[in-house]
Amino acid sequence: MSKMNLTRRGVLKTGAIAGAGVAAPTIFTAQSAAAFTNEPTGSSVTLGFNVPQSGPYADEGADELRAYELAVEHLNGGGDGGLMNTFSSKALQGNGILGKKVEYVTGDTQTKSDAARASARSMIEKDGAVMITGGSSSGVAVAVQALCQEAGVIFMAGLTHSNDTTGKDKKANGFRHFFNSYMSGAALAPILANNYGTDRRAYHLTADYNWGYTTEEAVRTSTEAMGWETVAAVKTPLTQTDFSSYIAPVLQSGADVLVLNHYGGNMVNSLTNAVQFGLRDKLVNDKNFEIVVPLYSRLMAKGAGANVKGIFGSTNWHWSLQDEGSKQFVQSFGTKYGFPPSQAAHTCYVQALLYADAVERAGSFNPCAVGEALSDFEFDGMGNGPTLYRGEDHQCFKDVLVVKGKENPTSEFDLLEIVEVTPTSQVTYDASIFGGELGACNPGA
Amino acid sequence: MDAIILQILNGLDKGSAYALIALGLTLIFGTLGVVNFAHGALFMIGAFCAVTLSRLLQISHTVIDETQKDFLGNPLQVEVPYIYDIFGQATGDVIIDWAVPISILFAIPVMVLIGVAMERGLIKHFYSRPHADQILVTFGLAIVLQEIIKYYYGANPIPTPAPDAFKGSFDFGAALGFDPNTIIYPYWRLVYFAFAAIIIGGVFAFLQFTTFGMVVRAGMADRETVQLLGINIDKRFTLMFGLAAAVAGLAGVMYTPINSPNYHMGMDFLVLSFVVVVVGGMGSLPGAVLAGFLLGILESFASMREVLEFLPGINQIIIYLVAIIILLTRPRGLMGRKGVMED
Numbered sequence: 210m211s212k213m214n215l216t217r218r219g220v221l222k223t224g225a226i227a228g229a230g231v232a233a234p235t236i237f238t239a240q241s242a243a244a245f246t247n248e249p250t251g252s253s254v255t256l257g258f259n260v261p262q263s264g265p266y267a268d269e270g271a272d273e274l275r276a277y278e279l280a281v282e283h284l285n286g287g288g289d290g291g292l293m294n295t296f297s298s299k300a301l302q303g304n305g306i307l308g309k310k311v312e313y314v315t316g317d318t319q320t321k322s323d324a325a326r327a328s329a330r331s332m333i334e335k336d337g338a339v340m341i342t343g344g345s346s347s348g349v350a351v352a353v354q355a356l357c358q359e360a361g362v363i364f365m366a367g368l369t370h371s372n373d374t375t376g377k378d379k380k381a382n383g384f385r386h387f388f389n390s391y392m393s394g395a396a397l398a399p400i401l402a403n404n405y406g407t408d409r410r411a412y413h414l415t416a417d418y419n420w421g422y423t424t425e426e427a428v429r430t431s432t433e434a435m436g437w438e439t440v441a442a443v444k445t446p447l448t449q450t451d452f453s454s455y456i457a458p459v460l461q462s463g464a465d466v467l468v469l470n471h472y473g474g475n476m477v478n479s480l481t482n483a484v485q486f487g488l489r490d491k492l493v494n495d496k497n498f499e500i501v502v503p504l505y506s507r508l509m510a511k512g513a514g515a516n517v518k519g520i521f522g523s524t525n526w527h528w529s530l531q532d533e534g535s536k537q538f539v540q541s542f543g544t545k546y547g548f549p550p551s552q553a554a555h556t557c558y559v560q561a562l563l564y565a566d567a568v569e570r571a572g573s574f575n576p577c578a579v580g581e582a583l584s585d586f587e588f589d590g591m592g593n594g595p596t597l598y599r600g601e602d603h604q605c606f607k608d609v610l611v612v613k614g615k616e617n618p619t620s621e622f623d624l625l626e627i628v629e630v631t632p633t634s635q636v637t638y639d640a641s642i643f644g645g646e647l648g649a650c651n652p653g654a
Numbered sequence: 655m656d657a658i659i660l661q662i663l664n665g666l667d668k669g670s671a672y673a674l675i676a677l678g679l680t681l682i683f684g685t686l687g688v689v690n691f692a693h694g695a696l697f698m699i700g701a702f703c704a705v706t707l708s709r710l711l712q713i714s715h716t717v718i719d720e721t722q723k724d725f726l727g728n729p730l731q732v733e734v735p736y737i738y739d740i741f742g743q744a745t746g747d748v749i750i751d752w753a754v755p756i757s758i759l760f761a762i763p764v765m766v767l768i769g770v771a772m773e774r775g776l777i778k779h780f781y782s783r784p785h786a787d788q789i790l791v792t793f794g795l796a797i798v799l800q801e802i803i804k805y806y807y808g809a810n811p812i813p814t815p816a817p818d819a820f821k822g823s824f825d826f827g828a829a830l831g832f833d834p835n836t837i838i839y840p841y842w843r844l845v846y847f848a849f850a851a852i853i854i855g856g857v858f859a860f861l862q863f864t865t866f867g868m869v870v871r872a873g874m875a876d877r878e879t880v881q882l883l884g885i886n887i888d889k890r891f892t893l894m895f896g897l898a899a900a901v902a903g904l905a906g907v908m909y910t911p912i913n914s915p916n917y918h919m920g921m922d923f924l925v926l927s928f929v930v931v932v933v934g935g936m937g938s939l940p941g942a943v944l945a946g947f948l949l950g951i952l953e954s955f956a957s958m959r960e961v962l963e964f965l966p967g968i969n970q971i972i973i974y975l976v977a978i979i980i981l982l983t984r985p986r987g988l989m990g991r992k993g994v995m996e997d
Contacts, residue, residue: 267804268808454665457664461656477810487822493835620724
């Protein structure tokens with residue numbers, strides 16, 4: 210009979226080690242014969258669509274989900290094939306991905322970082338999702354991207370516009386098709402200078418969070434380079450609903466342009482308030498007072514109604530584009546759902562197809578192989594002209610649209626008109642300016 | 655000076671909304687003793703009464719316009735409101751343009767019915783329960799109501815503009831001898847302030863100068879004695895709940911042109927309105943109105959760029975800071991009565 214020497218310190222040590230082992234999420238500890246996390250072994254592969262299904266961006270999330278469902282249908286050989294018909298890469302055959310039928314699970318980000326991480330974790334751990342995609346917020350994108358990096362799955366970002374997503378917070382496992390704040394500023398500034406002149410005094414109202422800061426900085430830098438002066442930049446709480454106390458002092462400041470670095474409900478309310486105050490009817494410094502909204506979304510423009518008329522902004526994509534890819538996507542989406550797709554739907558659909566194509570070209574679902582196939586991948590036919598998925602930061606570089614609120618819309622979808630398609634060369638920047646490190650790709654298990 | 659006048663004006667319309675919601679809240683608390691966290695949802699439902707009427711007025715039939723194409727290249731289906739067929743396009747446009755003010759007539763019976771149904775169907779079962787239970791059940795009810803609205807109307811804000819006659823702003827600066835454009839204020843916000851003043855005055859007059867109001871005030875002071883006189887005070891208090899719901903609903907109806915309504919707008923006002931009630935004094939109607947305007951004006955001043963440069967973030971905490979100071983110096987609030995919520 211052996212004698213056990215139980216000591217208080219020993220029991221505590223053992224307990225602590227065992228506790229830490231139990232507490233650690235299984236995706237970070239699981240050891241298996243698989244070469245990477247959630248390696249598909251059956252006849253199907255599961256993708257995770259993590260979109261806002263509740264909360265303020267639920268309508269945008271619903272449109273993203275429609276796009277993903279359409280993409281899955283096309284990948285599995287259903288429907289009219291959508292953008293697979295116009296995509297420059299011909300690796301996709303409509304027989305799933307690598308011959309495996311595409312299935313999907315959905316999660317609700319609620320536009321909250323913690324909820325989005327929890328739903329992504331659940332889809333990876335419980336449902337075996339090999340890729341996570343979607344979202345309508347940069348905070349969520351950065352949080353979920355970090356989780357996917359740790360878990361060893363690919364993250365194909367949805368609608369996220371902050372420079373940080375592929376800047377200081379970039380990750381080797383994360384990829385963004387959507388444009389960013391820098392590109393908005395670079396595309397907008399020349400149009401603003403052409404239309405409003407170079408001698409302007411701008412007043413910025415900026416949403417008090419990460420996306421607001423990067424957008425303000427991008428627009429300020431670009432417009433100041435054109436000769437504009439920034440009179441003031443005031444941060445507004447994200448929870449603000451009535452912006453009257455922020456808008457009322459604008460005219461007193463001597464500014465003749467108001468830049469609203471707001472998105473979603475903030476944008477709808479601040480723009481509505483600014484128009485109510487009659488700013489656009491005023492003559493300041495012998496010039497017509499103007500308003501600028503750096504990031505437009507058709508769904509948000511709908512919320513602001515007639516207030517968007519004549520107001521410049523930028524957007525990633527618009528259904529009225531006349532290239533073959535855009536026409537095809539509008540046809541496929543419009544026929545299935547009865548209305549044109551939003552830019553959120555477009556970027557999500559494209560991300561799903563780009564991932565599937567990369568897997569086909571890599572011949573593997575291994576995230577490192579997929580990442581390699583996506584890095585420095587050049588493609589066309591997806592609706593924004595020739596596009597590069599830059600390897601240095603996993604950011605797509607493509608044409609950026611400058612749009613204006615339409616004066617005489619013919620329907621509730623016909624709210625924006627394209628003023629200019631800014632070429633890629635004008636919105637390209639050095640990857641090092643935003644800092645951050647991609648790090649090494651993580652295949653997980 | 656012009657900046658101060660401007661922020662006072664700003665505070666008045668913001669304070670009008672706070673005061674109207676807080677007035678209903680404190681009315682319910684003063685009569686029924688219920689802390690109603692679903693009151694913000696009533697404000698939101700009122701706003702959606704305006705959205706609903708606006709949509710009802712625009713129910714349309716489609717006419718194919720061969721000369722125009724839709725986004726798929728098919729002939730455009732033009733929506734023609736039935737109201738054009740009934741009244742002609744010119745009159746129809748005027749009626750649609752005035753949808754928000756017309757909604758007042760629609761919202762009053764709807765909100766009274768919702769209020770009475772809420773009180774009779776759910777809240778009356780919680781009169782004898784602790785305030786914590788009342789808060790939980792009414793907060794849960796608020797979430798249910800906003801999710802129902804989101805299900806039917808979506809999560810995005812829905813533009814519900816003011817009539818064209820009230821678009822634009824009034825130049826107080828020019829009128830008061832300052833430089834033009836220094837003090838401008840939207841016409842509709844002035845209408846909102848005037849409307850709030852009329853509603854608040856109406857509620858006070860109703861309670862002060864009618865027999866019904868006198869009985870209610872007596873019931874608020876001593877419920878048991880009034881019941882001993884053979885008066886069914888419960889029935890009157892139920893109607894007061896309906897009245898409070900209507901006040902919140904009307905505040906919501908008229909607020910829709912200021913900010914496009916969405917399902918969450920009630921929650922945005924709820925917490926601040928509770929602070930208003932507590933600062934004004936639980937159960938005190940004049941206190942709620944006074945605190946509503948006071949805190950609205952303070953919030954506006956705290957949002958001034960000059961103030962934010964010295965005290966960054968003060969705009970987000972000013973109301974709570976003032977609430978703490980007032981409650982430390984006057985524990986019953988500005989106009990609170992002894993014995994209310996002190997047992």
